[in-house]
Amino acid sequence: MITEQQLSTVIGSTAHGADGKLGTVGEVYLDDETGRPEWATVRTGMFGTKESFVPLAEADLSGSDLRLPYDKDKVKNAPQIDTDGHLSPDEEADLYRYYGVGTGTQFADTTTTTTDRTNTHGTVGHDTSGPTTDDAMTRSEEHLRVGTERVEAGRARLRKYVVSENVTQTVPVTHEEIRLEREPITDANVGSALDGPAISEEEHEVVLHAERAVVDKEAVPVERVRLDTQTVTEQETVDETVRKEQIELDDETTTRRS
Numbered sequence: 001m002i003t004e005q006q007l008s009t010v011i012g013s014t015a016h017g018a019d020g021k022l023g024t025v026g027e028v029y030l031d032d033e034t035g036r037p038e039w040a041t042v043r044t045g046m047f048g049t050k051e052s053f054v055p056l057a058e059a060d061l062s063g064s065d066l067r068l069p070y071d072k073d074k075v076k077n078a079p080q081i082d083t084d085g086h087l088s089p090d091e092e093a094d095l096y097r098y099y100g101v102g103t104g105t106q107f108a109d110t111t112t113t114t115t116d117r118t119n120t121h122g123t124v125g126h127d128t129s130g131p132t133t134d135d136a137m138t139r140s141e142e143h144l145r146v147g148t149e150r151v152e153a154g155r156a157r158l159r160k161y162v163v164s165e166n167v168t169q170t171v172p173v174t175h176e177e178i179r180l181e182r183e184p185i186t187d188a189n190v191g192s193a194l195d196g197p198a199i200s201e202e203e204h205e206v207v208l209h210a211e212r213a214v215v216d217k218e219a220v221p222v223e224r225v226r227l228d229t230q231t232v233t234e235q236e237t238v239d240e241t242v243r244k245e246q247i248e249l250d251d252e253t254t255t256r257r258s
Helices: 004-010 072-076 089-099 105-110
Strands: 014-017 020-031 037-044 050-055 060-062 065-067 115-118 248-250 255-257
Touching: 004 020, 004 037, 004 060, 014 072, 020 050, 020 072, 037 072, 037 089, 050 072, 050 089
Parallel strands: 014 065
Antiparallel strands: 014 020, 020 037, 020 115, 037 050, 060 065, 248 255
């Protein structure tokens, strides 16, 4: 028997029947009177496009697997009932009769309750206008947004190019030089001195090492340069030619202007 506390685990679990995997559990329907999980829908068929009702009376939950005592054909051929959020007494009686759970006809005669569903949100009840979402209805409104328009007044570009320059650096280098060391024969080294023939010809060779300057170049970032804008307010002097009318009085003796 599946309990209410197991609903969140049952929904989305993998249903297994007597002969293997059945599909994925989509929804769980609760009994209106007791609130207990009564039915589950299992997505079957290619790509899980078909949902079939199965009773949860003999179901067992093991981890994320729901175990049911029905084979694939039994579940696949169950009465096709729309998963619209509610089971009518007649629909539930047909399912009981098909699966052989209870008497079917007795259930249809004695019960007056129907079954609500719960979906992946854990909501009990259904939305008559579409699939159930959650336990509240969302009210939205449009807000007016007012802004200003900017127009293009010009363009500026950053251009990067490569220049070459000579860089001189001094680096210390080392080298090995040969040095001859002589040591007298003592009790400490006489054994080594007498090791070998008394008179012989020998050669010893020492490899000398020296450091040399090696130049390698790598490109490293030194700074970031970007374009930015700022608003500047300034006073602009306008120099323009304007025209105006004047009135002149002509007299026989003088000319006046105003």
